[in-house]
Amino acid sequence: MPILEVRGVSKRYGKNQAVDDVSFFIEEGETYGLLGPNGAGKSTTIGMITGILERDSGSITVDGIEHSVTNRKSKSLIGFVPQELALYHDLSARDNLRFFARLYGLSKSEARTKTEEVLETVGLSDRAGEAVSQFSGGMARRLNIGLGLLNSPRLLILDEPTVGVDPQSRNSILESVHTLTRGGVSVLYTTHYMEEAERLCDRVGIIEAGKIRAEGTQRELVSQVGEDDTVLITLDAPGERVLDVLRALEPIDEVSSEGTQVRLLTSNARDALPLILDTLTRAGAGIRSVEVQEPDLEAVFLSLTGKGLRE
Numbered sequence: 559m560p561i562l563e564v565r566g567v568s569k570r571y572g573k574n575q576a577v578d579d580v581s582f583f584i585e586e587g588e589t590y591g592l593l594g595p596n597g598a599g600k601s602t603t604i605g606m607i608t609g610i611l612e613r614d615s616g617s618i619t620v621d622g623i624e625h626s627v628t629n630r631k632s633k634s635l636i637g638f639v640p641q642e643l644a645l646y647h648d649l650s651a652r653d654n655l656r657f658f659a660r661l662y663g664l665s666k667s668e669a670r671t672k673t674e675e676v677l678e679t680v681g682l683s684d685r686a687g688e689a690v691s692q693f694s695g696g697m698a699r700r701l702n703i704g705l706g707l708l709n710s711p712r713l714l715i716l717d718e719p720t721v722g723v724d725p726q727s728r729n730s731i732l733e734s735v736h737t738l739t740r741g742g743v744s745v746l747y748t749t750h751y752m753e754e755a756e757r758l759c760d761r762v763g764i765i766e767a768g769k770i771r772a773e774g775t776q777r778e779l780v781s782q783v784g785e786d787d788t789v790l791i792t793l794d795a796p797g798e799r800v801l802d803v804l805r806a807l808e809p810i811d812e813v814s815s816e817g818t819q820v821r822l823l824t825s826n827a828r829d830a831l832p833l834i835l836d837t838l839t840r841a842g843a844g845i846r847s848v849e850v851q852e853p854d855l856e857a858v859f860l861s862l863t864g865k866g867l868r869e
């Protein structure tokens with residue numbers, strides 16, 4: 559049974575249909591990404607799942623339980639990490655966690671144990687005694703994620719947890735999320751960064767203008783738009799003279815060259831590469847470098863909507 563099932567959920571603000579008949583599910587242990595640009599409807603969808611917003615229509619079940627704002631049982635299975643930091647800056651990381659743990663109803667000793675466990679998960683055990691005001695943006699974000707773990711949720715919902723942080727902090731946030739998923743927590747992750755969805759998510763739903771436009775694993779999504787892999791090979795001499803031998807190879811769909819660089823399109827570069835390299839060597843071409851570019855979710859988004867993710 560899926561840990562989360564969203565069926566035909568919609569939400570309108572005045573004339574603006576922010577979320578329009580959205581359906582998806584998350585299996586136990588799965589990391590599901592909602593990928594879409596600003597204003598696509600990600601936060602509104604999450605708001606309806608966490609119960610912060612009332613939905614106009616549709617249904618949501620958590621572990622098979624009909625979910626609503628007032629259902630304590632289904633709500634207790636969810637942990638939520640909002641975009642904004644919900645931390646006391648004068649308190650230490652440890653005291654923040656203990657405070658919120660008590661607020662969630664954990665006993666004093668449970669709160670102590672859980673706090674240490676969460677500090678470990680988000681990689682802040684070493685800095686636990688320091689005030690949050692001393693923390694970098696990335697550390698504060700990781701602590702914010704920790705708050706969402708205090709009630710030991712089966713499903714953790716993260717709303718764009720890396721917005722506005724530097725690349726290094728971003729990396730450590732992604733690492734923390736990865737640690738969680740390895741521990742078996744199911745995750746709903748929203749982002750407008752394609753790289754994050756690709757790195758973290760088992761499946762991705764591409765959302766735009768309130769609708770899920772496509773859904774699947776990265777491979778499935780990419781194959782839906784029928785994109786080829788690109789192989790870029792730099793030779794030590796102009797590439798023109800090898801174009802014909804490459805063109806004759808069965809797996810190659812298209813070949814072109816510019817100076818010493820040869821560009822090939824093929825449906826599966828990994829499979830075709832040995833044949834390509836062997837053919838070039840036999841033709842006496844010296845190979846300087848080889849680069850394989852597999853089509854990414856940005857290409858899928860572009861093909862579905864005619865727009866870039868960050869336009």
Ligand SMILES: Nc1ncnc2c1ncn2[C@@H]1O[C@H](COP(=O)(O)OP(=O)(O)OP(=O)(O)O)[C@@H](O)[C@H]1O
Pocket residue numbers: 571574576594595596597598599600601602603718
């Ligand atoms: N409280 C609100 N009142 C009116 N319109 C809203 C409200 N909240 C969101 N919207 C509108 O609903 C649409 C979806 O917004 P939403 O915040 O869900 O998108 P998002 O994908 O989360 O983007 P972002 O990353 O910018 O938050 C947008 O057109 C937005 O302007």
